[in-house]
Amino acid sequence: MPRTGLRLRIESTLGLLGRKILALGPGALHFLSRVGGVWMLFLSSLYFSFIGPWLGKNKLRKQLFPTMSNVGARSFPIVSMVAFLTGSVLVLQTGNALAKFGQINEVPGLVALAMTRELGPLMTAIVLIARVGASYTAVLGSMQINEEVTALRTMAIHPIGYLVAPRFLSMLVMVPCLVVLSFLVGMAGGALIAWTVYDIPYQSFVERTVFYLSMSDLYGGILKGMVFGILISVISCYYGLTARGGPTGLGRAIMVSVVTCLVVVVLSDAVLTGLLMRIV
Amino acid sequence: MKKTSPENSNIIEVVDVEKSFGSVSVLKGVSFPIQKGETVCILGGSGGGKSTLLNLMIGILRPTAGSIIIDGDDISGMSEQELDRVRRKFGVMFQSGALLNSMTVSENIALPLEYHTQLDAETIDTMVKIKLHQVDLLHAADRRPSEISGGMQKRAAVARALALDPKILFYDEPSAGLDPIAVSRLDQLINQLKTTMRMTSIVVTHVMESVRRIADRVVMLDRGRVILTGTLEDLEKSDDPRIKQFLTGDLTGPSAGMISEQEYLDDLLL
Numbered sequence: 001m002p003r004t005g006l007r008l009r010i011e012s013t014l015g016l017l018g019r020k021i022l023a024l025g026p027g028a029l030h031f032l033s034r035v036g037g038v039w040m041l042f043l044s045s046l047y048f049s050f051i052g053p054w055l056g057k058n059k060l061r062k063q064l065f066p067t068m069s070n071v072g073a074r075s076f077p078i079v080s081m082v083a084f085l086t087g088s089v090l091v092l093q094t095g096n097a098l099a100k101f102g103q104i105n106e107v108p109g110l111v112a113l114a115m116t117r118e119l120g121p122l123m124t125a126i127v128l129i130a131r132v133g134a135s136y137t138a139v140l141g142s143m144q145i146n147e148e149v150t151a152l153r154t155m156a157i158h159p160i161g162y163l164v165a166p167r168f169l170s171m172l173v174m175v176p177c178l179v180v181l182s183f184l185v186g187m188a189g190g191a192l193i194a195w196t197v198y199d200i201p202y203q204s205f206v207e208r209t210v211f212y213l214s215m216s217d218l219y220g221g222i223l224k225g226m227v228f229g230i231l232i233s234v235i236s237c238y239y240g241l242t243a244r245g246g247p248t249g250l251g252r253a254i255m256v257s258v259v260t261c262l263v264v265v266v267l268s269d270a271v272l273t274g275l276l277m278r279i280v
Numbered sequence: 281m282k283k284t285s286p287e288n289s290n291i292i293e294v295v296d297v298e299k300s301f302g303s304v305s306v307l308k309g310v311s312f313p314i315q316k317g318e319t320v321c322i323l324g325g326s327g328g329g330k331s332t333l334l335n336l337m338i339g340i341l342r343p344t345a346g347s348i349i350i351d352g353d354d355i356s357g358m359s360e361q362e363l364d365r366v367r368r369k370f371g372v373m374f375q376s377g378a379l380l381n382s383m384t385v386s387e388n389i390a391l392p393l394e395y396h397t398q399l400d401a402e403t404i405d406t407m408v409k410i411k412l413h414q415v416d417l418l419h420a421a422d423r424r425p426s427e428i429s430g431g432m433q434k435r436a437a438v439a440r441a442l443a444l445d446p447k448i449l450f451y452d453e454p455s456a457g458l459d460p461i462a463v464s465r466l467d468q469l470i471n472q473l474k475t476t477m478r479m480t481s482i483v484v485t486h487v488m489e490s491v492r493r494i495a496d497r498v499v500m501l502d503r504g505r506v507i508l509t510g511t512l513e514d515l516e517k518s519d520d521p522r523i524k525q526f527l528t529g530d531l532t533g534p535s536a537g538m539i540s541e542q543e544y545l546d547d548l549l550l
């Protein structure tokens with residue numbers, strides 16, 4: 001008797017567990033289909049960026065420069081402001097702590113490493129998610145809802161070749177550039193604080209920075225920039241092209257896109273940091 | 281790929297087309313031909329499957345069964361790349377116009393030319409002007425779609441659809457949201473294209489006045505089935521209560537928003 005009671009309990013527990021897992025099913029499937037969709041979009045963006053134009057499948061020339069200047073030149077002010085402040089705050093915080101141990105001279109090296117390896121790419125990516133990613137989703141989403149994407153298809157213009165490829169390429173090229181600029185501006189911000197608050201002269205700040213930094217730190221940052229550029233452009237275009245359900249659906253798509261970009265960028269930053277430390 | 285015989289004057293053939301979304305069957309065995317140079321109106325009540333049928337004919341949706349032959353090519357099984365070749369033969373005017381909002385009207389019309397031809401900028405400019413003149417919109421060339429009226433947007437969309445000199449034009453609800461004069465103007469344009477360019481037009485519409493002005497033949501859809509193909513006269517003379525109700529707009533009749541018990545059971549068991 002007690003055995004059957006036990007069995008019953010186990011069975012009902014298993015049944016409950018099974019139901020819970022089944023209930024996860026649709027959500028998990030949905031998640032997987034999104035991942036699959038983003039992956040497919042990435043592959044076709046690669047195709048339409050590097051192969052399609054040569055085979056005459058799509059033309060990039062006309063849209064590439066406007067989108068590039070939007071991503072690059074017009075994002076530069078906000079990216080540099082954020083980088084400048086990040087560099088300054090970093091010096092303030094670490095300087096305060098290091099001064100207690102009489103290690104104030106280590107501040108430049110710390111800032112340089114943190115900016116190139118971590119904060120430069122990450123802060124740039126976060127600014128671009130808000131400034132560029134959100135607008136990609138909004139523009140493509142409203143085109144989708146307004147039948148403009150369908151109209152492109154009926155004109156035998158591939159929407160990925162025409163809409164996504166130039167945006168993808170712009171981010172792929174411009175994000176690493178912005179990341180490098182953010183290093184420089186961040187260091188400048190750090191140097192300014194180091195000089196005004198901690199009396200570290202400008203020359204020795206530069207000297208210490210050069211001493212600490214190796215090329216591989218720079219490469220690591222640039223690599224991160226490229227990966228973030230790819231992720232942000234593909235994810236935000238994906239959510240734009242799959243927007244449904246009128247203005248409400250569009251608003252939701254933008255929100256989901258921004259949140260997804262943030263999570264994916266922070267996650268991939270962690271993974272990349274781990275990988276780069278192992279390799280370099 | 282099935283080729284029809286050359287003496288066949290049907291430029292489009294819809295053969296036994298079925299379309300379901302999931303378990304919902306929207307089109308059930310739809311067949312009709314469209315001849316070169318005629319204007320065919322696709323009529324039917326809301327939810328009858330008109331837009332679905334149009335999207336199937338332009339290769340945006342794929343049929344669950346059956347085939348759609350456009351100018352000799354069966355598009356139902358085509359890859360997107362093969363479809364692009366067929367798509368050069370027709371233009372589409374969408375219900376909302378669907379002009380690209382980021383560009384001016386003339387840039388919109390230039391887009392297909394820039395994308396699909398090797399013409400230089402000057403030639404494209406001239407061609408855009410010709411198309412704009414054709415739809416009487418030269419004065420709005422440099423405005424953005426959001427800065428012109430709904431009727432003008434639709435005429436601009438027709439100009440864009442005409443850019444590559446297609447043989448066939450599809451219109452999705454051209455008269456929706458327009459005042460009666462703008463509707464007549466658009467109808468006049470459709471008729472002009474027929475007489476001057478022997479354009480084949482397929483027009484999805486609800487508006488009977490418009491149908492009377494432009495249609496050579498009509499295809500009447502009701503809940504996913506063709507209930508009539510024929511001339512306007514056939515339509516007006518029909519004894520079918522569903523068609524009579526559509527023409528008069530009565531509230532009582534077979535499509536009173538309620539379906540008969542037998543039909544309900546049929547649908548349920550299908």
Ligand SMILES: Nc1ncnc2c1ncn2[C@@H]1O[C@H](COP(=O)(O)OP(=O)(O)OP(=O)(O)O)[C@@H](O)[C@H]1O
Nearest residue numbers: 301302304306324325326327328329330331332333
């Ligand atoms: N993508 C889709 N997924 C599921 N069902 C759909 C889809 N598109 C259309 N339907 C269904 O198919 C039916 C026919 O729709 P369709 O848009 O073709 O009708 P319609 O004749 O164009 O109506 P209206 O005159 O209101 O535009 C509707 O019941 C609709 O709910």
Ligand SMILES: [Mg+2]
Nearest residue numbers: 330331332453
């Ligand atoms: Mg419709």
